[in-house]
Amino acid sequence: MSSLSExxxxxxxxxxxxxxxxxxxxxxxxxxxxxxxxxxxxxWRNLGLHLAHRLGLFRHRPASVTxxxxxxxxxxxxxxxxxxxxxxxxxxxxxxxGCMLCETVCPAKCIYITPGxxxxxxxxxxxKSFDLDLGKCVYCGYCVEVCPEDAIRMDTxxxxxxxxxxxxxxxxxxxxxxxxxxxxxxxxKKFIQLELDEFRQLKSTLPTNQPTVPS
Amino acid sequence: xxxxxxxxxxxxxLAVIVVFAVLNLAGIQTWMERKQSAVMQDRIGANRATFxxxxxWAAPINVLLxxxxxxxxxxxxxxxxKLLTKEDFxxxxxxxxxxxxxxxxxxxxxxxxxxxxxxxxxxxxxxRTIELQVAHLNAALLxxxxxxxxxxxxxIIAGMASGTNLSVIGGLRAASQMxxxxxxxxxxxxxxxxxxxxxxxxxxxxxxxxxWWGWMPAWGVFVQPVGCLVxxxxxxxxxxxxxxxxxxxxxxxxxxFVEYSGMKFGLFFLTDFVETTLVAxxxxxxxxxxxxxxxxxxxxxxxxxxxxxxxxAFTLKVSFFLWLFMTIRWTLPRFRYDQLMRLGWKGLFxxxxxxxxxxxxxxxxxx
Numbered sequence: 001m002s003s004l005s006e007x008x009x010x011x012x013x014x015x016x017x018x019x020x021x022x023x024x025x026x027x028x029x030x031x032x033x034x035x036x037x038x039x040x041x042x043x044w045r046n047l048g049l050h051l052a053h054r055l056g057l058f059r060h061r062p063a064s065v066t067x068x069x070x071x072x073x074x075x076x077x078x079x080x081x082x083x084x085x086x087x088x089x090x091x092x093x094x095x096x097x098g099c100m101l102c103e104t105v106c107p108a109k110c111i112y113i114t115p116g117x118x119x120x121x122x123x124x125x126x127x128k129s130f131d132l133d134l135g136k137c138v139y140c141g142y143c144v145e146v147c148p149e150d151a152i153r154m155d156t157x158x159x160x161x162x163x164x165x166x167x168x169x170x171x172x173x174x175x176x177x178x179x180x181x182x183x184x185x186x187x188x189k190k191f192i193q194l195e196l197d198e199f200r201q202l203k204s205t206l207p208t209n210q211p212t213v214p215s
Numbered sequence: 216x217x218x219x220x221x222x223x224x225x226x227x228x229l230a231v232i233v234v235f236a237v238l239n240l241a242g243i244q245t246w247m248e249r250k251q252s253a254v255m256q257d258r259i260g261a262n263r264a265t266f267x268x269x270x271x272w273a274a275p276i277n278v279l280l281x282x283x284x285x286x287x288x289x290x291x292x293x294x295x296x297k298l299l300t301k302e303d304f305x306x307x308x309x310x311x312x313x314x315x316x317x318x319x320x321x322x323x324x325x326x327x328x329x330x331x332x333x334x335x336x337x338x339x340x341x342x343r344t345i346e347l348q349v350a351h352l353n354a355a356l357l358x359x360x361x362x363x364x365x366x367x368x369x370x371i372i373a374g375m376a377s378g379t380n381l382s383v384i385g386g387l388r389a390a391s392q393m394x395x396x397x398x399x400x401x402x403x404x405x406x407x408x409x410x411x412x413x414x415x416x417x418x419x420x421x422x423x424x425x426x427w428w429g430w431m432p433a434w435g436v437f438v439q440p441v442g443c444l445v446x447x448x449x450x451x452x453x454x455x456x457x458x459x460x461x462x463x464x465x466x467x468x469x470x471x472f473v474e475y476s477g478m479k480f481g482l483f484f485l486t487d488f489v490e491t492t493l494v495a496x497x498x499x500x501x502x503x504x505x506x507x508x509x510x511x512x513x514x515x516x517x518x519x520x521x522x523x524x525x526x527x528a529f530t531l532k533v534s535f536f537l538w539l540f541m542t543i544r545w546t547l548p549r550f551r552y553d554q555l556m557r558l559g560w561k562g563l564f565x566x567x568x569x570x571x572x573x574x575x576x577x578x579x580x581x582x
Contacts, residue, residue: 066259
């Protein structure tokens with residue numbers, strides 16, 4: 001037992017003793033020269049590339065790794081969980097059947113659904129309102145996983161979410177169906193209780209013409 | 216007009232040129248600081264600060280402003296506006312007068328040193344000889360060393376007058392560092408003085424214009440390589456910039472200007488940049504031939520053109536050193552305090568002393 005601890009102590013001591021620096025390392029200048037070589041080679045290469053880009057040359061070789069954020073955005077993986085959207089049927093109404101599974105499974109309790117009776121007997125119900133509070137959402141993606149109808153997805157590739165108020169973080173059903181159509185100055189239409197016919201006419205009343213999201 | 220009045224006018228013009236150049240270089244250095252570090256680190260750097268004039272006839276100016284903003288050249292302007300409009304805060308427990316005085320002492324003694332820096336050869340204009348040096352002193356080197364070391368007072372006073380323990384400690388740390396390196400700095404220059412046998416910087420530069428064996432310029436760096444290295448190291452420590460930024464360390468180890476805000480803080484920053492320019496100019500003058508252009512005989516062109524070329528050469532050399540110091544600043548990590556002291560007292564000081572001894576021997580042997 002004692003021999004084991006002796007050996008252990010020895011090894012710990014060895015690990016803690018630093019290797020003695022050689023004279024070459026101690027004068028520090030070669031290391032400085034190496035460091036300066038690395039940084040200045042980057043500097044001159046990038047400077048040359050920047051100048052060449054101004055002349056329209058070597059466009060395929062980037063001079064920096066910067067992404068100029070508001071103008072350029074990083075490409076995201078399609079699997080990335082980004083802001084939610086509701087998928088639609090061919091007639092423009094939401095695919096949601098108002099089964100309340102997502103509202104139930106949501107760990108942050110940020111989904112609020114008001115179900116309504118659907119005239120088609122093959123379809124259970126429909127959502128008269130479907131509200132999602134992004135201020136509470138934890139982006140766990142459970143709502144997407146639990147949905148039996150593929151009615152909610154997190155694939156808008158929108159992740160620059162910011163707002164001036166709590167209401168600005170509130171996604172009403174129109175915004176969820178047509179992502180990016182609400183101006184940030186407009187208040188959200190909370191719990192709006194839309195009828196089926198209103199959904200069908202919704203698209204023509206929207207401010208921008210968004211491409212139809214595949215259902 | 217009497218001859219004295221003309222002399223005074225000439226000196227005044229020279230002084231204005233020097234101050235203008237130095238302060239603008241400081242402004243350009245803030246731009247360099249941002250852009251060079253960015254390019255070095257594969258980034259783009261500051262490119263957002265810009266503004267547009269509202270009038271219709273200002274459209275071409277606006278295009279230019281947008282271009283300048285894209286290059287980040289309007290950021291120094293934005294900095295100055297920000298610093299000037301910030302609250303001028305001075306702590307209740309401190310001394311308001313000294314607190315205000317300290318940055319001015321710092322920047323004053325950094326700027327006044329430039330009076331003795333020769334930036335060009337003498338020119339003959341209208342029958343009078345003008346040395347391109349604000350004050351043509353025959354002990355210019357002593358003057359520079361003396362005034363540059365007074366700059367420490369600004370730092371110490373700033374620490375003391377802030378009335379905070381942290382800033383006092385920062386001030387003392389700065390004082391000990393600057394004392395440690397001031398000595399190595401002074402001794403490293405003794406070698407140059409022994410070799411050239413003069414304290415006059417113009418004379419020193421003229422000696423550096425000679426050629427050895429017909430091809431090698433007799434620059435100080437070839438005569439005094441060790442002295443040059445020690446001088447640059449110690450002088451960088453005097454500028455209080457990374458890797459020797461222990462006195463300041465704005466974000467983490469609190470320095471002597473914790474209690475400074477607005478343009479007073481800006482003045483300390485300006486001092487740093489002015490001192491960096493000073494070190495670059497001194498290195499050029501003492502070790503890299505000042506305004507001499509190597510392998511170009513002084514009588515190659517007519518005199519005034521030669522002088523202009525000399526000024527250009529001097530500016531290019533200073534720019535190179537500014538680039539080098541900026542590269543060093545963005546490459547090396549900060550020294551620990553004990554490493555700093557060991558380097559100063561046990562590294563640079565003995566080396567510079569040995570350099571003096573060897574130079575004296577060489578001097579005796581050569582002559």
